[in-house]
Amino acid sequence: MIDAKRRTLLKGSLTAGSVGAAVGAGLLSPQLVLADWNATAFQAKDMSTALSDLMGSDTAETSDQIKIKAPDIAENGAVVPVTVETDLPGVTAITIIAAGNQTPLVASFDLGESAVPFVSTRIKMAKTADVVAVVKADDKLYQNTKSVKVTIGGCGG
Amino acid sequence: MSDIKIRAKMSGDETTVKCLMSHPMETGLRKDSKTGELVPAHFIQEVVCRTKDQVVMNASWSGGVSKNPYLSFKFKGGAIGDPIEITWKDNQGETQSATATIK
Numbered sequence: 001m002i003d004a005k006r007r008t009l010l011k012g013s014l015t016a017g018s019v020g021a022a023v024g025a026g027l028l029s030p031q032l033v034l035a036d037w038n039a040t041a042f043q044a045k046d047m048s049t050a051l052s053d054l055m056g057s058d059t060a061e062t063s064d065q066i067k068i069k070a071p072d073i074a075e076n077g078a079v080v081p082v083t084v085e086t087d088l089p090g091v092t093a094i095t096i097i098a099a100g101n102q103t104p105l106v107a108s109f110d111l112g113e114s115a116v117p118f119v120s121t122r123i124k125m126a127k128t129a130d131v132v133a134v135v136k137a138d139d140k141l142y143q144n145t146k147s148v149k150v151t152i153g154g155c156g157g
Numbered sequence: 158m159s160d161i162k163i164r165a166k167m168s169g170d171e172t173t174v175k176c177l178m179s180h181p182m183e184t185g186l187r188k189d190s191k192t193g194e195l196v197p198a199h200f201i202q203e204v205v206c207r208t209k210d211q212v213v214m215n216a217s218w219s220g221g222v223s224k225n226p227y228l229s230f231k232f233k234g235g236a237i238g239d240p241i242e243i244t245w246k247d248n249q250g251e252t253q254s255a256t257a258t259i260k
């Protein structure tokens with residue numbers, strides 16, 4: 001919990017502008033900014049560790065209100081288009097997880113007040129697995145999954 | 158010359174932003190096909206999108222995002238002519254930024 005507060009604080013100081021501007025101008029070392037990047041969560045080898053590090057909990061309620069748009073069969077695992085959209089109210093974060101990857105946590109989006117709960121990106125998938133979208137709304141976690149069949153893995157090796 | 162392409166379009170009260178960044182996005186797990194050595198990790202860790210000093214979205218990524226990442230998101234409250242600024246920082250400390258206006 002303390003960690004989560006610290007992160008919020010860091011984020012707050014960034015948005016305050018002066019720090020952001022200084023970083024933009026190359027005056028500060030990048031480490032200062034990257035303190036915001038959750039290394040433990042992004043390097044975690046399993047989903048529940050990643051989720052509890054990132055969101056503070058690994059239990060999420062399954063919700064049909066989260067829509068994941070991804071191909072049923074992805075020919076090339078290096079480029080799998082994924083769109084996550086939800087009509088849940090009060091969404092503050094959307095996280096995309098590829099359950100079969102060596103480091104399952106792919107991307108996490110913190111949404112500002114004006115943002116619509118919609119993100120679309122392209123991810124890599126090592127093998128046939130579930131794409132999990134975890135949405136934080138009103139401080140509660142919701143999730144939905146979609147299985148994607150991968151014919152050629154996209155994580156090298 | 159920036160390597161970030163941004164398209165921001167308004168329809169109704171929602172602005173849709175689409176952007177393409179040019180980046181190798183190496184996970185650090187891939188082996189070089191010639192030398193057999195691991196290619197060092199090189200990927201974007203953070204992407205921040207701002208409009209008029211207001212943060213619309215702040216993304217944290219791992220190497221699991223595809224090479225030359227594509228990102229699309231929507232927000233409310235924009236106006237035609239407003240600036241959209243996108244900045245990324247990668248794990249090797251490089252950073253890049255680009256600005257576009259809402260159409």
